[in-house]
Amino acid sequence: MKRDKYDKIGIIGLGYVGVPLAISLSKHFKIFCYDINKSKINDLKKKKLPFSYNERFNFKNTLFSYNHNILDECNIYIVTVPTPVNKINNPDLSFLKNATKMISHKLKRGDIVIYESTVYPGCTDEVCVPLLEKYSKLKLNKDFFCGYSPERINPGDSKRNLKNVVKIVSGSNNYSKKIINNIYSKIVNTTYQVNSIKIAESSKIIENTQRDLNIALMNEFSKIFNNLNLNFNEILKAASTKWNFINFKPGLVGGHCIGVDPYYLAYKAKKINIKPQIIIAGRKTNDQLSKWIAKKFIISANKFNIKKNNKILIVGLTFKEEINDIRNSKVFDLINALTKKFDIDVYDPMVKKNDIIKNNRFRFINKLPKIKKKYIGIIFTVGHKKIKKIGIANFLDLCEVNPIIYDLKNTFPKFNSSFKL
């Protein structure tokens, strides 16, 4: 059943995907923002965003609530909930399923449900649509419609934003694809329509899997060249003089996308009896990197009497540069692997102390200490601009003589640290 007007859009999930999307849409549509997180909603009502962003809501057009009744009158639902993995790295679709069930009870004839959350190929058709049909008692493409438009938000990147990144658009039929394309065309410069929801799902998942694997290869190289006592940065610079060498850097892969999405694709591959050897090898290598670094650090620390002083400083806790998000940060794995041997301070100028759950594994410090000759080593894990600004000299001032300095991301390229990735 077609509808004359699509003018009331519900956004389900207000994270790094939902917020920018809602902000852009609020300039053209009535927006109904729903999230289960009460404090986040209260912050948004007070015009406080969960992260720094250079645009603001059109508040006249926007309602916020942690009560899903707010969505009752919507004709478009856009789902931007997290799709993480569980403890055994299988897809955790609980947020997606709960959001879908909640929507299914509100679904009216002519409504369109659009998913932006990253999923495996077929997930929308095989998991979401059956739930929508079951609880709404409506039929896809007869009574209601679906679509999939993968988010391509790059947290911390102000250059590549919602507006100027190409938006992939798909629909359960041509009618819904057209409507969805019209909606997104109001807020992005370029849309790219594909022939099916599965093609849209697949395109997103291969992007991040490719990135994960290429970083993993750099991490594997880094391990080899570190053990060979060769400067991997020099090797990378030399290789980069070839026309088709691709510049990736080694590093800890955390966060909600690159370190997670490949597991979704691997899960689906296994379901159809394909053993995804490369994807899994990449994930394993990236997941185990923290432990390998910790092992190296422990060996380096042997030159100190760590019974006397085992204080170390870890600088950087977020999962990438220039963001304040510490969820899924692999720095925690590093801390876990070092906590038995060392007394750990953690410093990150981007992170608020309140965001850290109290623990006995490390001490989060807001300001660098004033006492000199304190740390036997520092591990620089994330290269925020604010950290670069402090300068290596000020960090060295906090250390014993000849400290162990691990500069994983080459934050201080001129400083000859004990170890770089």
Added chain:
Amino acid sequence: MKRDKYDKIGIIGLGYVGVPLAISLSKHFKIFCYDINKSKINDLKKKKLPFSYNERFNFKNTLFSYNHNILDECNIYIVTVPTPVNKINNPDLSFLKNATKMISHKLKRGDIVIYESTVYPGCTDEVCVPLLEKYSKLKLNKDFFCGYSPERINPGDSKRNLKNVVKIVSGSNNYSKKIINNIYSKIVNTTYQVNSIKIAESSKIIENTQRDLNIALMNEFSKIFNNLNLNFNEILKAASTKWNFINFKPGLVGGHCIGVDPYYLAYKAKKINIKPQIIIAGRKTNDQLSKWIAKKFIISANKFNIKKNNKILIVGLTFKEEINDIRNSKVFDLINALTKKFDIDVYDPMVKKNDIIKNNRFRFINKLPKIKKKYIGIIFTVGHKKIKKIGIANFLDLCEVNPIIYDLKNTFPKFNSSFKL
């Protein structure tokens, strides 16, 4: 010991690396070209190159021989011999060692030996230099010198040639590096000097390993999406609309570089107790692709009564487009996996019939047959321009009704083939 003049250059190995190098150098130096292959030397003497190339020797400056005495008066030796793998995919250094031993008996004070063959990091210092010292009774950096300058020849690519691709240069000490750099600077636009031979060796090996792995990932994707009945080309096109997606295509990885070099790095990694999970997963996937395609093809062929007609045509035998080199082509693996079930004709307009060793696995044909309704299927493996020119219609004319057409490299993008990678 230093030398006033470096003016007589020996080139050891006249393949796709040695020939272009010798041609360029012959315009500036006396060149002594040596190869163990008698017929190749005789061809070169008759001004016949082993492959099409847009430059010619300066014959006044050039001597060719399959007798190594030709090298006796040289003061520079450049080694461009093959470095393949053996049956268990370990480095086969026999050509490299033989060339090195041969040179060691001729080595005079002040001479410089430059290696271009791809090797693992440390191979020059650990394998070649000891051999040179042992048989010459001379000392490195006291009596003679070494260097490493990895070849970056891309067979079949006339755009990226010896002259315009950056040439990495290294030496056993600063003196030799300077001399080597001066020599290469005469024939290439840009050299890039690195601090050690090991850095130069490493940079080369990671370039090709990165390429191998990225194609392997595409092959893994291709398998997954084929089994999901999704059009991988559509998915790739959609993913390519993201700013950082890297355009690789799935395909058979053969030849002397990309399919071989990663094994060299893996070999060295294992020697230092690092298990290179990603590199090996990539190699495995690429090496097994032919078998997977063959399996699919056999299943597709079930619709025919292959006891009555089991004739198929394979179009393309070289290891990549626009070359005539069939060594290490993975098409042979495909043929091997199909030979029990099918009667196979192979057609490749780039390949001469004489280059094919007689065998009972397939019939190599120079011209397409005139008889219609012959083949039950065609597998297009390599997309030479000459094949595109013939056009899909002319190939279909050779087939039974509803043939199985596998167009692995999307040679005919508009034709809806039974299978594409």
